[in-house]
Amino acid sequence: MGAWARLDPLHWLVLRVASGMAGERTATAVWRVLAGHRGIQTVQDVCWYGLRRYYAVVDGTEGEAVRRRLRELVAWGYLDEGGRADGGRRSITVTDAGARALREAPAGAAVDAVLVTWDGLRDERAWRVLYPRLLLAVQTLSHLVRGQTAFVPVVRAIDAQAWVRALLAGRSVAGCAAQLRAELEQVLDGLPPRLADMLVASFSGCGLSGATAQQLAAHAGASPVLVRAALRVAVARVQEAARREPRRFPLLHNMAEPRPCEGLSASAEATRALLLRGLDPEEVARRRGLRLATVEDHVVEIALRDPTFDIFRFLDRATHEAVWAARCRLGTVRLRAIRDALGGTVSYFAIRLALTRPPRARAGGESVAVPATQWGMSGGMGKG
Amino acid sequence: MNRADLCAALERHFGYRAFRPGQAELIEAVLAGRDALGVLATGSGKSLCYQLPALLLNGVCVVVSPLIALMEDQVAALRARGFRGVTALHSGLDPAERRRREERLFAGAYRLVYVSPERLVQPAFAQRLARAGVSLFVVDEAHCISQWGHEFRPDYLRLGQVVHALGRPPTLALTATAPPPVQEDIVAVLKMRDPVRVILPVNRDNLAFDCVPVEGEAQKQAVLAERLARLAGPGIVYVATREAAEAFCTWFSRRDGRPAAYFHGGMPADERARILEQFRAGELFVVFATNAFGMGIDKPDVRFVLHAHAPASLEAYVQEAGRAGRDGAPAYACLLYDRADLALQQRLVVSEYPAEGALVPLLARLRAQGEGAACLDEVDDPEMRHLSAVVAQLELTGAMAYDPATGTWTWQDAKADLDGLAKQVARRLRARRADRLRRLRALAAWAEGEGCRRAALDRYFGSPGGEKPAACCWACGVDWTAYADAAGAASWGKRTAPMGWRQRLAQLLPVTPAAT
């Protein structure tokens, strides 16, 4: 037992992400990963530093709580804010004491146990889109089947309201409710009972208020941060089942609304469609009236999110190899360092694109020395 | 339309038998085409003053409201009552949804539309709206117009031009708190013509004002524990910080099994919505909350409001305390007054403004970026905390266009003199800060003053004194035990363990599951 017993799950998450970023990023970058920012820089960080398991596990309103944890971790000597990241901003580094705390704090095992199946890039949309729709659909149907049309919606998101309106257009309320209940029963059967209990306890309905994470946590003797993470995991599992078996879960499948390439913004999706039709980035930029840099951001983001996307249309293999050789030799993903090591001749776009694909294993099974913790493409990785 | 017809319309549309004080006078004024100013305490039915005319007049009633959340709450509440021709337009909508609503609006599908100020000040929008025919122009939370108001919003200043662009429909300004100088500002900015003024007492006579001086946390907790143990709920305990809300809630839950929750702006929106839902449903004995708990509480039977910390102003105090007893039944408000808390509030006020030395680099960054969003997610940069305050002032100087609803801004003049601008902004911020501190002192003066405290409130807010109720204020004498729960704490029961998911799902959706 050490002083790190005082680390709560949120402390641990902050420390874990900071540790993954290897002293190369700022506190803001840590926050953006945890809060699930969808900007290209954050998505790059998540991929390059192997942080899929910790992406989008904290709510965007919890900035103050995260700020407090950051301050405390610095005060305890677990984090050091002295470094310099790219662009002269202050980067944060995990100290030796912090690394030990990260390994030994009991909070860590608890967080990883909850998030073991979570892949933020794949799953965050379940929380952002599917969950509000699900909450509102249950609440609405719960009232309508009792003939109640007047109630205060628990979800204000316009998207969810539009979706539920469309769901009910021209369908019988009883039929919808029966369908939703049947699908939920089947899908929840496949979840650990504790997760299913928590998820359903968070639903509101006619005469039944939903429980908050804080209330669920008080009941389970856990921390609200963990309960919020667990709820995210539960919704992601519902989404996964719905997408895997659209015939079995037609309503939930429609609610989850699969995208051709998960997580892309509408604009990046439009770029992707044009690229797949064979246009090159310059043509896409011209045709869409965008700056080339924007389209290049799209290309990188598509490559990060879609493992089947062919980057070698935009990048020759020699450059790819050279970037990776520099990246492994330097032990960093700092773009400027890699560019300097390559004599300043390779564009940032080419470097960023190259970094989206690790080099293939050599013949004979010998692989390039990429630290395993840097590549959590599936979301799983050891503690570092 | 005479008073009897008006009452009939009230009952037909809203199911009420009689108007609350002030409502009929304001409604008659706007139906007669006159401008009107209403200063009505929170919970006295302000919104009915335009909702009923909206139904009776031809054309669309436009309501300017400062907060998206508030608009959507109002729309939801009206729809819940079966009132369909109502919508809201603000920057929280995605462009497609906003277009959809605007097209329906211009096609005459709505009788009542809530609009955020930044949308209204766009000339093209105002013109189309004018063509659609505006029956009544309403400015809700009108004290935001005044630089002397405690919640001044720069974008409200342009509403005078908007009234003009809309073809000068009758204008109704509503607010819960407006001392006389603020009332004058409202009338002047909106260029109101000889408005009918309905100024009601800020305090309702069923609400008793109590105050207990305390020193230190231990004494405060002792008083709080005593009150919470015996007062009839449900109630609200206001505190100054998010951490305090959580800590007091934990403290209470350890010693008392009755259902309690905390509420503050640092909680996910869905959880806040659930707390509101539980509170409305009467499932919570007490909520420990920051001032974020207020908008959207439409609960008439709150029995007590305690302030564990002094709020930032007398205006805020009256508004928060006034959430108790809206049903007209006896209710109890108590301020636990510790001078150390004033120092805490003072620190909070001061911390909202940047050091003057930090202004030039901050302005340089804003100018270099050209545009962006004033978000509070810049964890590593303490200056960014002040961004929204600075940006709001920059908008007043014209250096920047700012959309408070989304927090996005655009720099207007790339060649602006940063030093001069920084001096201007610093001067404005100093004035704002001095004003905030003055309000805090007014609260202290009220808490520490002598003589009837209810009369002192009326003097401060320039409202006519009502009749002095038996349970008036701590200076006149209040027996708090008169507000004790006759049924005892047991009537609340304990929170029961949640049921299993199958059982709960069956209760949520009581239908035979479809075979799949």
Ligand SMILES: [Zn+2]
């Ligand atoms: Zn008195």
